Amino acid sequence: MEDGGVIQIGGIEAAGLVKHFGDIAAVDDVSFSVGGAEFFGLLGPNGAGKTTTIRLMTGILRPDAGNITIDGIDLLAEPFDAKMRIGAVPEVGNIYADLSAMENLDLVGRYYGLSKEERRLRSKTLLETLSLWDRRDDLIRKYSKGMRQRVSVACALIHEPPVLFLDEPTEGLDVQSRRIIIDLVKQMNRKGSSVILTTHNIEEASRLCERVCIINHGKIITISSPEQLRMAYEKNLAVEVSFNGKIDRCLLEECAPGKIEEWGDKFRLHTDDPDKTIQKIMEVRREHNLRIVSIQTVGPSLEDVFVKLTGGIK
Amino acid sequence: MRSKIALRSIIVTTRKDIKIYYKKAPVWIFGLLLPVFLFLAFFIGRELDTKQYFPGFLAMSLFFTASSVGPLIIPWEKQAGTFERLLSYPVSLSTMVIGDILAGAIFGAVVSAIVAAVGVAFLAIGVTDAIMLFLFFAAGNLCFAALGTLLSASSGRVPSNTMMLSALVRFPLIFISGVFVPLGQIHGAGAYLAYASPLTYLVDGFNSSLGVDSFVSAFIGILVLVLYSLLFFGLTIVLLRRNLMKGL
Numbered sequence: 200m201e202d203g204g205v206i207q208i209g210g211i212e213a214a215g216l217v218k219h220f221g222d223i224a225a226v227d228d229v230s231f232s233v234g235g236a237e238f239f240g241l242l243g244p245n246g247a248g249k250t251t252t253i254r255l256m257t258g259i260l261r262p263d264a265g266n267i268t269i270d271g272i273d274l275l276a277e278p279f280d281a282k283m284r285i286g287a288v289p290e291v292g293n294i295y296a297d298l299s300a301m302e303n304l305d306l307v308g309r310y311y312g313l314s315k316e317e318r319r320l321r322s323k324t325l326l327e328t329l330s331l332w333d334r335r336d337d338l339i340r341k342y343s344k345g346m347r348q349r350v351s352v353a354c355a356l357i358h359e360p361p362v363l364f365l366d367e368p369t370e371g372l373d374v375q376s377r378r379i380i381i382d383l384v385k386q387m388n389r390k391g392s393s394v395i396l397t398t399h400n401i402e403e404a405s406r407l408c409e410r411v412c413i414i415n416h417g418k419i420i421t422i423s424s425p426e427q428l429r430m431a432y433e434k435n436l437a438v439e440v441s442f443n444g445k446i447d448r449c450l451l452e453e454c455a456p457g458k459i460e461e462w463g464d465k466f467r468l469h470t471d472d473p474d475k476t477i478q479k480i481m482e483v484r485r486e487h488n489l490r491i492v493s494i495q496t497v498g499p500s501l502e503d504v505f506v507k508l509t510g511g512i513k
Numbered sequence: 514m515r516s517k518i519a520l521r522s523i524i525v526t527t528r529k530d531i532k533i534y535y536k537k538a539p540v541w542i543f544g545l546l547l548p549v550f551l552f553l554a555f556f557i558g559r560e561l562d563t564k565q566y567f568p569g570f571l572a573m574s575l576f577f578t579a580s581s582v583g584p585l586i587i588p589w590e591k592q593a594g595t596f597e598r599l600l601s602y603p604v605s606l607s608t609m610v611i612g613d614i615l616a617g618a619i620f621g622a623v624v625s626a627i628v629a630a631v632g633v634a635f636l637a638i639g640v641t642d643a644i645m646l647f648l649f650f651a652a653g654n655l656c657f658a659a660l661g662t663l664l665s666a667s668s669g670r671v672p673s674n675t676m677m678l679s680a681l682v683r684f685p686l687i688f689i690s691g692v693f694v695p696l697g698q699i700h701g702a703g704a705y706l707a708y709a710s711p712l713t714y715l716v717d718g719f720n721s722s723l724g725v726d727s728f729v730s731a732f733i734g735i736l737v738l739v740l741y742s743l744l745f746f747g748l749t750i751v752l753l754r755r756n757l758m759k760g761l
Contacts, residue, residue, distance in 0.1 A: 220758070254597075257600075257601040258600070258601065259597055259600040259601055260757070260758075277515065278603075278605060279515050279518040279519060279522075279603050279605070280515065280518070282601065282602065282603040282604075283518065283603050285601065287598070287601040289597045289598050289601060290597075293593055293594030293595050293598065294595065294598070295529075295533055295593070295595055296593060297533050297536075298532075298533065302532075306525070306529055307602070309521075309525045309528070310521070310522060310525050310602040310603060310604065311602070311603065312517075312518070312521055351598075354598075364601075
């Protein structure tokens with residue numbers, strides 16, 4: 200199938216997935232589909248069932264009930280064929296510390312049946328893209344966390360899979376490593392691979408994903424595009440303001456009916472009437488002879504929606 | 514297609530294990546040095562017939578080497594965080610376990626072949642049935658590599674716990690299986706225990722192949738080792754399925 204020049208080669212279907220650990224339903228009747236070349240986010244608080252869902256869809260765990268189709272192949276009936284189409288960076292997806300980056304990639308390439316030449320060429324391309332070619336023969340134990348994770352992602356991409364699962368791939372990484380990894384994954388996505396990303400970084404999900412699925416207590420709460428989710432909560436507006444000096448938040452308490460949050464040198468005032476709130480802020484400014492450095496009205500972020508849907512901050 | 518991928522996953526797993534794990538110190542200490550020291554402790558200062566006890570020593574070294582790395586691979590993989598990733602590759606639990614067993618069997622075969630060669634060359638040990646010796650080598654290595662893998666199946670991610678379990682199972686076996694006391698001299702309850710131990714059939718098979726008195730027919734000996742191999746493999750899969758999440 201082609202769509203705007205992108206060859207859609209992937210596609211995932213999960214239908215009625217259930218997984219229990221003892222009496223606890225880690226995944227409870229989860230169904231969704233991801234189209235070819237779609238960037239799909241799986242969000243939820245810790246213990247929501249994201250990692251179990253990914254483990255079920257990558258064939259690491261077997262569901263108690265439900266079906267999974269990867270690129271048109273039934274994962275449960277034909278696990279070898281289906282897994283050949285998957286690239287995965289699991290949550291605990293380390294690489295072998297006693298091997299070099301080249302040896303790790305070579306090993307993974309062998310599992311996917313790549314020829315010696317393919318393994319060599321693809322390893323070279325990936326390590327160059329990930330800025331690791333100069334360190335290709337160093338043992339992984341000598342790498343930093345960010346460098347290890349880059350190799351880990353390269354291992355998931357060496358067979359150019361049509362479906363890519365990334366479970367918290369940029370968690371705890373430096374900015375440079377995060378950007379390099381995201382750029383590479385986006386590149387794979389542009390070439391036509393479907394990507395399922397779980398992350399705690401909601402801004403990252405908002406920036407990358409065409410649709411996000413919010414999951415909590417093993418159940419899907421909603422599936423929608425980040426923008427549509429934000430629009431649904433549009434009434435939750437806020438005004439962000441920063442002054443030239445530090446002020447007491449009590450001064451702003453009369454300005455907005457909602458809660459006031461301090462974000463660094465900014466205050467965020469939640470309101471359903473931004474115009475009125477801005478007028479009151481101006482009055483405070485005049486009365487106390489303050490200078491406004493910046494002021495803007497903001498809609499709900501995906502994070503606000505996420506917190507609302509998953510039961511708020513406890 | 515499916516069988517081709519399965520076969521490939523076995524071969525790559527075997528290759529991976531050999532490349533990564535056989536250089537590790539615990540494998541050499543528990544697999545090679547320990548049986549040598551045990552044998553020397555038993556042998557030095559006593560007027561024992563070398564030819565009589567060499568098959569038992571050979572069986573013991575094969576037993577220790579073939580079963581030395583199996584108990585450690587899965588805990589090491591879980592501890593390093595590579596186990597989960599491995600399962601996402603085109604492998605199944607069965608092909609992964611077969612790969613681990615083959616790696617153990619190859620290690621056992623190489624080390625015990627060296628021990629056998631040293632015996633033949635320097636101790637003038639005569640081989641009376643080379644084909645049977647080879648068959649017992651193959652069946653014994655597979656059986657005890659499978660035992661090693663079984664020992665890792667119920668464990669989490671702490672290799673030292675597995676080593677404790679491994680020592681608890683492996684050490685008693687060498688004392689009831691005709692290694693230090695010839696099978697003909699074991700009577701009563703000891704004889705029942707001896708015949709329940711797979712190591713007994715290897716010792717007895719090596720006895721018959723190297724010209725020492727044996728008590729069980731070679732066919733039955735090999736059959737028992739093969740059946741034990743299948744039993745250990747089956748139990749490994751059942752336990753691994755049950756404990757898959759342990760230590761992940």
